[in-house]
Structure formats: structure tokens, C-alpha cells
Amino acid sequence: VQLVESGGGSVQAGDSLRLSCAASGSTFNTIAMAWYRQAPGKQRELVASIITGDGSTNYADSVKGRFTISRDNAKNTMYLQMNSLKPEDSAVYYCFIRAGFYTYWGQGTQVTVSS
Numbered sequence: 001v002q003l004v005e006s007g008g009g010s011v012q013a014g015d016s017l018r019l020s021c022a023a024s025g026s027t028f029n030t031i032a033m034a035w036y037r038q039a040p041g042k043q044r045e046l047v048a049s050i051i052t053g054d055g056s057t058n059y060a061d062s063v064k065g066r067f068t069i070s071r072d073n074a075k076n077t078m079y080l081q082m083n084s085l086k087p088e089d090s091a092v093y094y095c096f097i098r099a100g101f102y103t104y105w106g107q108g109t110q111v112t113v114s115s
Helices: none
Strands: 002-006 009-012 017-024 030-038 045-051 057-059 067-072 077-082 091-099 102-105 109-114
Touching (some): 002 091, 002 102, 017 030, 017 091, 017 109, 045 067, 045 077, 077 091
Parallel strands (some): 009 109
Antiparallel strands (some): 002 017, 030 045, 030 091, 045 057, 067 077, 091 109
16 A cells, blocks of 8 residues: 655735645455644644444544545545644644554654734
């Protein structure tokens, strides 16, 4: 399984970005998908997740109401719509999936939000 993120960039506070994660390979048994982020000097943290079985979602308190996770099964792609971005959202964002007994990570995409 390969995961390729895109959509990162440098924006101003209050702007929006949409991250994409395209999955290829044996993704038929994907259980869950998620976005994590890691800022310099900080631990990697869960931003949002989605359970493929029932579509239920979960968000970090810091992004609730601003970020939306979704997936397009036909395109094997997951998205993270990020609105009202804040400087503290600046980080490298990673795509993650759990498929069967295995987990996979993307290479990360940088998001920088300036005030």
C-alpha cells in the first residue's frame, strides 16, 4: 500500500486548504483512515479519523468545527478540509491507514499558517 499526500502549502490565518491522500495497492481491507500532524519539537498527534465501516469520524478538540475528514471510495482518496486555519495548525500532516493487521503512513505534506 502506498499513500501520497498533496495539498499542503503556505497560507494566511483564516484561509482554507484541502489535503488529499491517494491510496494505491491492497486497500480493500482498510479499517480506518486518519490524518496526523507533527509540529517541530512536538509529538505527532491525531487530527481526525474515519472508520470505513460506518463512516464515523473523530476529531481532535483543537480542530473540531474547522476541519472535516472525508473519503471518496471510488477514487481511493481521503481528504482533510481545513478551514479557519490558525498559526498553531502549522505542521507536517501525515496520512495514515489501518488495513487488516497492517498500518501505513504517507510521506507528509507541510502546512504553514502565518498570522
